[in-house]
Amino acid sequence: MRTQVYDVAHLVVVLFMLPACTLSLVNDKCKYCSLIVETFKTGLKKTENRHFGGGNTAWEEKNLGKFAKSETRLVEVMEYLCKLRNVDPLTKTKFDGVKEIEFKCQQLVEEHEETIENWYFHKQSSDPDMFAWLCHDKLNLCCPEGRYGKDCKPCPGVEKGLPACFGRGKCHGDGSREGKGKCECQKGYVGFMCSNCDANYFAVVQTPNSIECKACHAACTGGCTKEGPAGCVECRSGWIMDADEGCKDINECEDEGRCPGEHASCINTEGSFECSCIADYVRNANGTCVLDVQARPVEVWLPPDVLLRSIALSSLCILLTVVIWRRSVGLLIFAAICLLIVLYIEFRVDHSTVPELSHNIFLS
Numbered sequence: 001m002r003t004q005v006y007d008v009a010h011l012v013v014v015l016f017m018l019p020a021c022t023l024s025l026v027n028d029k030c031k032y033c034s035l036i037v038e039t040f041k042t043g044l045k046k047t048e049n050r051h052f053g054g055g056n057t058a059w060e061e062k063n064l065g066k067f068a069k070s071e072t073r074l075v076e077v078m079e080y081l082c083k084l085r086n087v088d089p090l091t092k093t094k095f096d097g098v099k100e101i102e103f104k105c106q107q108l109v110e111e112h113e114e115t116i117e118n119w120y121f122h123k124q125s126s127d128p129d130m131f132a133w134l135c136h137d138k139l140n141l142c143c144p145e146g147r148y149g150k151d152c153k154p155c156p157g158v159e160k161g162l163p164a165c166f167g168r169g170k171c172h173g174d175g176s177r178e179g180k181g182k183c184e185c186q187k188g189y190v191g192f193m194c195s196n197c198d199a200n201y202f203a204v205v206q207t208p209n210s211i212e213c214k215a216c217h218a219a220c221t222g223g224c225t226k227e228g229p230a231g232c233v234e235c236r237s238g239w240i241m242d243a244d245e246g247c248k249d250i251n252e253c254e255d256e257g258r259c260p261g262e263h264a265s266c267i268n269t270e271g272s273f274e275c276s277c278i279a280d281y282v283r284n285a286n287g288t289c290v291l292d293v294q295a296r297p298v299e300v301w302l303p304p305d306v307l308l309r310s311i312a313l314s315s316l317c318i319l320l321t322v323v324i325w326r327r328s329v330g331l332l333i334f335a336a337i338c339l340l341i342v343l344y345i346e347f348r349v350d351h352s353t354v355p356e357l358s359h360n361i362f363l364s
Contacts, residue, residue: 027176030142031098032105033135035082036116040130042086043077050076074120082106112139140177148173148181156183156193162209169194188213199223202231218270219247238271263289312342 082105127133135142143152146164155164155171165183173179185194197213205212216224219239220232230246239247252273253266259275277289
């Protein structure tokens, strides 16, 4: 039973995705044909200055015909077909993402080799646009730019002599034998032909044949008439309308109770504000600012262990000076004990084991 449910679900997914897959397949076929044309043109260009190579060009052309439309040249041109390396880098980008394009292109050549030869021998002069003749008219794999579908209907705007989708969108199926011809507008543009500005956008330039839209300022809501906060029709929350400047940011941090709690600070932002903790404090799970125990320690001139040893040695030197000056036996004994303690610490104690508390005393 479970297996049957999985099979039904899989069938539904396949049927749902079938139209998209078909469109992709037909579009790819158009690109296979386009690659034939691009590489054929490369072959023609590479062989345009060649001849039969037998040594007697005049006799060869008289008896074998012109090399320009000869079988010999066609064989050489065909060697260039369907190889992406024979396409210039700029043109090559339109074939990006098409799987097995060289293999599929070669299959198309094998299926329609006679048609390709027909254009080479008989149609070069009367129909110089090989792409239109082969891919549009003969193989019915593509439509001219700005047209879509089985009958190559014009995309919105094209029938009026305008760019497809007013030049501000993409026509579904443009250039293919599939698609619905509906415009998918760029961000900021709407309408059947993408000829209007979307909400919160305004027209910078607008003519009967073109339009350029730009986003309103972040402070605007309900649209705008020009650039900047002065062009806003209404202001968003966090802004207030000013008669001269338009929408002005409200400084919420002027309210001292905006960010309650010790060690908290208020930071004003455009249209809003943020509550953060002061330096060396972080916000815990409860939202309270507490001391950051992992904060970077304060840098000191000397490490704590070196500072402690320096103080001890300096004190010992002062003590020895006093002993010599006062000539006191008691001070001499005390100095000797101090010296032994200092030497013991210097040579016997591992300084890496100095308690963290001792380090913190000299960092505070």
